[in-house]
Amino acid sequence: MARTPSDEFRDPDALVRRAGVRADPNRDQHFLVDDRVLDRLPEYAEGMDRRHVLEVGGGTGALTDRLLAVADEVTVVERDPDLAAFLREEFEDDVAAGRLTVVEGDALDVDLPEFTACVSNLPYGISSEIAFRLLPREKPAVLMFQKEFAERMAAEPGEDDYGRLSVTAGHYADVEVVEVVPREAFSPQPEVESAVVRTTPRDPEYEVPDEAFFLDFVKAVFTQRRKTIRNAIRNTAHISGLDDADAVVDAVEAVSDGESEADLREVLGEDVLRKRAGNVTPAQFAALARLADEHGRGGS
Template identity: 75%
Template sequence: MTDARSPPDADFRDPDALLRRAGVRGNPDRDQHFLVDDRVLDRLPEYARETDADLSHVLEIGPGTGALTDRLLAVADEVTAVERDPKLAAFLREEFADEISAGRLTVVEGDALEVALPDFSASVSNLPYGISSEIAFRLLPRGKPLVLMFQTEFGERMAAEVATDDYGRLSVSAQHYADVEVVEPVPREAFSPPPEVRSAVVRTTPREPDYEVDDEAFFLRFVKAVFTQRRKTLRNAIRNTAHISGLDDAAGVVEAIEAGETDLDPDVTSRRAGKIPPATFAALAAVADEYGRNGADRGESDRGETP
């Protein structure tokens, strides 16, 4: 683990000056909104430090002109920055030539959804909102601390507790991997250009769930299926979404539960998905696997799908 470098009180590169030197302007059509508020930029690495996260190798997705990269280099031993814009990647290589020569910064040019990611110890990133879900669920299974900028509504759904309005498929899926908390709302004016949506910083702390899942891919797909009909009872939601969950005998699953053939409360099928905690979803998925899938279907779930 990295030694505790000095807190970010150094004379960092000015975000607006970086934009001028790079000769770029944010382009909303390309999901480019550069974070330029020094105070927010200073706090992002600190949210990882507060949890004693291992900052020996920090991954940054979408570094842009490097305002956050500069601050990450102050607290991390090594930073890998993944930038899909060729012009910005070239600028980063020039602007941070000394750090690259010293082996402390690696700039990877490419799409963060496609490039091979390094064996990072934590990620601190101002994500492009258009790929927030895909990136989040590429990173979460790696079991590393994350500090990520999201659209506020997305972050609130990730962190939502059971039986609240925001609780849903995203909540269950994200909290399967980590404790999730919204740590700071970020005003539109912190970005150039200001986005139309509200933003928030989300911190995830990896941990093992308090339940067991034998087939993680099927569990996540089952959760997805049921939440597509969140206004219906589980009895109807399970039966109506077999084409999504991949069940061969959805009716048999419901019948087994209601007949008391499982450890689940038979009345659970009368409840709706928004009232079901993750541990109960895990138990439901196990029953669905046992009573609703042919043996040949097991292990064939789509592992590349995101919530």
């Protein structure tokens, strides 16, 4: 059974001393040592199914300790062999009881378990890659990122930070920044502030016939975010995989002019081709991708 949250937690600085390691910023190691932030991370996961919590980047175990207080089972993925060995030793009773599993390896490569929620202070260098390995699993998560990355992830259309990351993350989940974390909460201090993001899986409000193509299409258009959608579609066919970009533009114009597919016209409006990517909603991207799939790809 999980420990009660009232139990005394291990001191983060003492864990670092016992581990006998020095965090290496060059290897993306910044240990979270602020007790108040550590205490709040599991609280942000209240309401989530915490039967089996995944933690990516266990470090010296300060967050692991707190997760064991609220979860039935915890799996930690730690790529540093010395830290993985330390976690097994430090939490040997939980390991023996089957409540803690320590997986040594890179979180981008190892087989992830069937977890019910993820709570992690992620290594900054793999933020994007691990986020998009986790999001398609459709499990709720509380994740620590660089502040800039977190704000881009949660941004809305029309905001300066809105981009490919915002659309892609929002395709899988509702995303909210729940706390900004100062540099002083870590040892050694990173050069930037961090932020905690909470993701809640849900189905998007739109449908896409080919998810991989939709995501590639969004990526392509945002490579020319200063161009109008008309020009971005034409200029990025080699990225999105279109065979006939002009046919796609013609199809969008026909919809916008009311000549076809009234359901899409309601979503796209009359001026979508004159917009820039930063002002196009995810639903509009989905409608554009649908037309691109139908009219611009081989044999369409």
